[in-house]
Amino acid sequence: MSKSDKTIEKFDSNVIHSYGRYPLVMEHGEGRTAYDEDGKKYIDLGSGIGTNSLGYCDEAWADAVCAQVRRLQHNSNYYYTAVQADFAERLCRSTGYSKVFFGNSGAEANECAIKVARKYSFDKYGKGRHNIITLVNSFHGRTIATLSATGQDVFHNYFFPFLEGFINVTANDIADLKAKLDDTVCAVMLEYIQGEGGVNALEQEFVDAVYELCAQKDVLVIADEIQTGVGRTGKLLAGDWFGKKADITTLAKGIAGGLPMGACLVNEKLSGVLTPGTHGSTFGGNPVACAGALAVFDRVDDEGFLSEVQAKAAFIREKLSACAEVAEVSGIGLMVGISLKTKKAGDVAKEALDRGLLVLTAKDKVRLLPPLTVSESELGEGLDILIGILEE
Numbered sequence: 001m002s003k004s005d006k007t008i009e010k011f012d013s014n015v016i017h018s019y020g021r022y023p024l025v026m027e028h029g030e031g032r033t034a035y036d037e038d039g040k041k042y043i044d045l046g047s048g049i050g051t052n053s054l055g056y057c058d059e060a061w062a063d064a065v066c067a068q069v070r071r072l073q074h075n076s077n078y079y080y081t082a083v084q085a086d087f088a089e090r091l092c093r094s095t096g097y098s099k100v101f102f103g104n105s106g107a108e109a110n111e112c113a114i115k116v117a118r119k120y121s122f123d124k125y126g127k128g129r130h131n132i133i134t135l136v137n138s139f140h141g142r143t144i145a146t147l148s149a150t151g152q153d154v155f156h157n158y159f160f161p162f163l164e165g166f167i168n169v170t171a172n173d174i175a176d177l178k179a180k181l182d183d184t185v186c187a188v189m190l191e192y193i194q195g196e197g198g199v200n201a202l203e204q205e206f207v208d209a210v211y212e213l214c215a216q217k218d219v220l221v222i223a224d225e226i227q228t229g230v231g232r233t234g235k236l237l238a239g240d241w242f243g244k245k246a247d248i249t250t251l252a253k254g255i256a257g258g259l260p261m262g263a264c265l266v267n268e269k270l271s272g273v274l275t276p277g278t279h280g281s282t283f284g285g286n287p288v289a290c291a292g293a294l295a296v297f298d299r300v301d302d303e304g305f306l307s308e309v310q311a312k313a314a315f316i317r318e319k320l321s322a323c324a325e326v327a328e329v330s331g332i333g334l335m336v337g338i339s340l341k342t343k344k345a346g347d348v349a350k351e352a353l354d355r356g357l358l359v360l361t362a363k364d365k366v367r368l369l370p371p372l373t374v375s376e377s378e379l380g381e382g383l384d385i386l387i388g389i390l391e392e
């Protein structure tokens, strides 16, 4: 029995089987490369689902995190910390938002967004205007509220009753949106690029219609940028590609370089909606996570960083367009969906693992979410393995 096999046996006999895991035991990582317990090397083009935004154990990030963990690892939100103040200021300044609430995950960031939207509407208009429009094929998280928000029937099972108050509109269907955006609605929640739903970017026309109709009715726009945010698409926020700023933007995944953090950003109009006692989180705004997040923003805000992300994205698309098995490449920036002509995405991901390459899938597509710091030579090496599999 290999070391990995022993770990897998121990793991599976003690951890609830709520994931379909690949038989890979990660031992350590360096830059864009992961190593398993048996010493095998993997080029990682998935970055822990877009979470290790600076790759593995980036020096400046690790130094900041280690220094903070030796200074103060946690304090309750009844007190202040300078590091949370510093990161909140940086985040608001970089994104142009007025205020932020910190949680620890994407689902928590979206829970906060839902609460802000409903309370804003309740404070101003009273009861009965609590519905939130979400899109078919969206993904907003795994808590009961965010599952209820998620516009995919496969997630609406077992855990009945789900939370009421979510209405699904077909993405890019303006007539459907108009028909459902009535006086019971307080917000429209969307991903500019649906990630788990298959790496599908919304059409500009539809996004324009959402903002226009919402503005007319004082309905809030919530942008779930948990996967698309923090430089993933080659802009700080994906909304920048659409020329839009939502009333609320949620971030998580890559925000702290691999430490748990979720952020719910609100504009000026919403900055006073949550008052003492109306929301909270024990770990939210944890100093160590904030130190990691500051290190991520130090890099992402760097002159030229995002244009490099865009150049790498163009490189990926150019390489993939030359592959005969590739039907279409979707997404923006380093959020890449690959539709295949004949092969199954799941089989490709398994074969890639065997050959030392980590890729993701989303619905029937192969999905790449490389670390933002990936180099062209690392990308080239990884894509050669992938294209080798696709062209076999």
Ligand SMILES: *Cc1c(COP(=O)(O)O)cnc(C)c1O
Pocket (backbone or CB within 6 Å): 104, 105, 106, 107, 108, 110, 139, 140, 141, 142, 191, 195, 196, 224, 225, 226, 227, 252, 253
């Ligand atoms: C991953 C994801 C979430 C959920 O984030 P968690 O940290 O797993 O709770 C929500 N929305 C989108 C768009 C995501 O990609």
